[in-house]
Amino acid sequence: MSQLKEISPGKKFWVEFVKGIVVTNPVFVLVLGLCPALAVTSSIDNALGMGAGVIFVLLCSNIIISLIRKITPDMVRIPVFIVVIATFVTILSLVFEAYIPPLYESLGIYLALIVVNCIILGRAEAFAQKNPVLYSIADAFGIGIGFTVSLLLVSLFREILGTGSLSIFGFTLFSIPVLSETPMAFFIMPPGAFLVLGLLLALFRWLGVLKNE
């Protein structure tokens, strides 16, 4: 803590932001929010939609919880967090249903399940509740972008291996000749999600060990 006090607020904002993307990456380091990381990473589109949704909810809930942190009694803080988070998830879900119905369809129940996503509740409990609004915004952006990047990474492998091509919003970027005709559909299925996520986790743990040595 003594080290953090010495650096300027602007720099601390930056530190909190970068921290969420790499050092405390929610999926690969904190191993939080695995439910959406496994379920909605079957295509890049879904991963982007989920990531955007989580960034929105995380940002809004972090701001509100950070604003009311001094008047929230410790004993009932979890119900208060849940109400705040649930409100923003409802807004998000209604907006998605009204303006981007295909994404709403493919995310399905996992959109509503952002309420109980442990990343959002975890950041509220571990960060927003103890820090001023500015740093909470930085933290929300950092963690949110870290989460989105992780989802994109998992879905990149799954979509390329599982369909043999890569497309964003209906626009096909490339397709691999033989693989797209007989794709490894296994990777689109749930077991493929476990396999890809497990291998990526192992890879990052290994890289971390190499770095420490």
Added chain:
Amino acid sequence: MLWTILILTAVGLVCAVLITLTYRFLPKEPESLKKAEAINANLPGMNCGACGYPGCFAYAQALSADKKVFFSNTCATVLQDEDMLAGLESALDMKVDKSALNKKAVVACSGNCGNVGSYTGVGSCKTASKLLSGFKRCPYSCLGLGDCIKVCPSNAIRINIRTKVAVVDPDRCTGCGLCVAECPRNIISLVPADTKVVFLCSYKDIRDIPGREKCESGCIGCRKCYKACPNEAIIWNRETAMPEFDQDKCTGCGECIAACPHGKIMLLSDVAKKIKE
């Protein structure tokens, strides 16, 4: 759009009212739990269970009910860390005499029993003890392959070259107890650091006391130490046919050490000499 905003606001307000009512009318957190939380903040939080409680918070609750628990079930991790100990002292509002709580590990074997055969397998006590319960004649002997050395964080254990027995240097030992858990023969134990004399045999099987003679220096249950003690500090344990020491009465006079025909009793401060004897 307007209706949606109004409905969401109304739902939020209803929830807020419910939470407020809950906060008002549900019983408040008991004072003892708050105290336990304050104590818990100064505990390591590893939930290792070495203190004898299910986790750090259970330990904190026990401490908040009775401070003396710290002396009967000491947290060894707190004892190692100056800052943590100071924090706990202020949370409990008491002063801890560290030297009295420190523990030292002692290997209760002095070797000399000879081998059944030669062992050339994997150099680990755990492996060796699985094979026909070890290559030593005495089943309660130190195998001297150094599993304890590998886990010791303070580099306090050495193998005596002549007797092939592990010896803990009490000056370096911090009493963490890792070697106690590691030893497959269960012959390492923690003793309070102010212990004066230690007993270095683990052959607890009473059925063949003559069998203890398979070790040149095993305890044969002769009771010479018991008779020699001028302070009645030795209690004779009939279950194991071995002496036990009442450390409150023991003055460290050394009568029992002189009386033991097999040299099984030793001053704790002399144990370090065994490394190079």
